[in-house]
Amino acid sequence: MWIESTIALRFLREGRAQTTLILIGIAVGVSVIVFIVALIRGLQGNIVERTLGTQAHIKVEAPDEINRLAPLPAGTTRLVLETRRAQRLRSINNWQQVMAVLDGFPGVRAVSPVISGPAFARRGNAVESVALVGMDPIRYQRIIPLSEDIVAGQLKVGAGDAVIGRLLADDLGLKVGDKFRLAAGLGREAQLNIAGIFELGVRELDQRYVYLDLKQTQSLLDLPGGVTVIDITVEDIFTAQDAARRIAALTGLKAESWLDTNAQLVNALRSQSMSTAMISFFVAVSVAFGIASVLSISVVQRTREIGILRAMGTRQQQMLKVFLVQGAVLGLTGSAIGAFAGYGLVWVFNTFGPKLFYIPVAPTLVPLAMAIATLTGTVAAAVPARRAARLDPVVAIRHV
């Protein structure tokens, strides 16, 4: 392999102008790929982070209640007029056991039981409809890091303490230490002390969420000992759908992943990823064609040298390798320069760009891009290399 590489490198060095031009071509292509992939990944990461910052990856709930029809004797036809059932608030059966199972479920990072339901928050004559969220703060924090979003007071629930959103606090004119009343219907009421105020940055949540502990919420919603939802986060967010399916199958409960509840977003992300992949693919293809055409020209230009080398005992396989190595070297060198330039573009974007979000460059991106470019170069060199190997030495030597 030594002599093949040596000849390949000498050939590249000798055809300096050609080599430089194609290297620039490869570098531009690779830098575009590196930049666009990093940009889109950064953008998507940012969007996903914002979306998932305030919600669980998977929500497990009790299955919907449905009407069951009695089995019919054979040969009977039935006409059904069905009034669908109202879905009352109800607890997940045996949620402690379900939670224990989910805690050990592969790929699951955190599990948090939650009880939630509607209520009215009142202070004086002002009334706001709110969503009660009863939770265990330690477990819940692993799903949504709520304490990071506390803007006043502290995250403290239980024993008559509640944490409410900033917009709700504004609407009711409440501050930390104030008291307000919660009414969950049918005379179930409680007076609560505001321990903290949060701001998640999502209007809907900041205006409506009231965090309590499990016990208090259970008594307000009249579900003693029950939870209505089990929140789950998983290791790899894009496997959430699959994990949800498996959880549903295992527990017989309803499990919905964030991918289902944010279908539109997911669809947008997918289309974006696909267009990135397509751009990368077509840039790679044009780079490959560039390498192939430069090497094809090189084979023609070096026909006589190939003939001499063959006459002196160079085997066809060796001749093939000489050109494959040239393709690989072009791919590797060009992509190294291109990756560097791509990094530069990312840096420029991060430093001088709109600064809406930061583009991180995954450490695997550059080696991956270089590996693909090297492989592409080698594959692109295959056609010219075969032509070089198959040249008839008799004809090649007489070529002028």
Next chain:
Amino acid sequence: MSDLAQLGSAEVLRLAGLRKSYNIGLPTELEVLHGLELTLARRDFASLVGPSGSGKSTLLNLLGLLDSPTAGDLYLLGQATRLLDDERRTALRAQAIGFVFQFHHLIPAFTALENVMMPMLVTHGRPSAETITRARGLLEEVGLAGFEGRKPQELSGGQQQRVAIARALITRPALLLADEPTGNLDTKTAAGVFELFRRFNREYGCAVLVVTHDPRLSAVCDRTITLVDGSIVSDELHSRT
């Protein structure tokens, strides 16, 4: 001395009813060589002459294992070659044959020394100290000591041709084939090149076959083989002077 004499008479090359046709199976099928019989021994210093179109180049390609005959066979160092595949033919060529072409044909990307070593490099990879020493020795013998690091384009035509001769001899081939080796050299340089062939023939026991148009050059060879219309019409030995 008898050993050397024995070696000298050893057969290097034998043609047995060698035929070559082109465009086989087509209406334009043409037989270029019509059943040639020829033997070359180690001590032979022969020229191959003949008018244009007589089949000299075709024969040279066959002798150099660059092409294979249509019928008959070519024995190189006693080995039948017609049915060898490309791989084996290439290996045999690398081992047994040295080429000198009309247009020097050095590889421009390599230095004179590397060009001389090239046949060794392509078959054995990284050069051994012995190969380097031998290549330097050969360059010295062709009068190019001190030119090792020059690229071909930095050498004159005669110097390039001498590098090419050194290259042809690096593998210590049994047969040296030269195609119009002096075709574009001036008379003085041409004589020098011939002198080198003569010396290597004598010192290394390497059979030399020179294809030439020039009757003056063929006259200095020991043997002249004349090819006309694809047949050997004469094969004469000259008395050595």
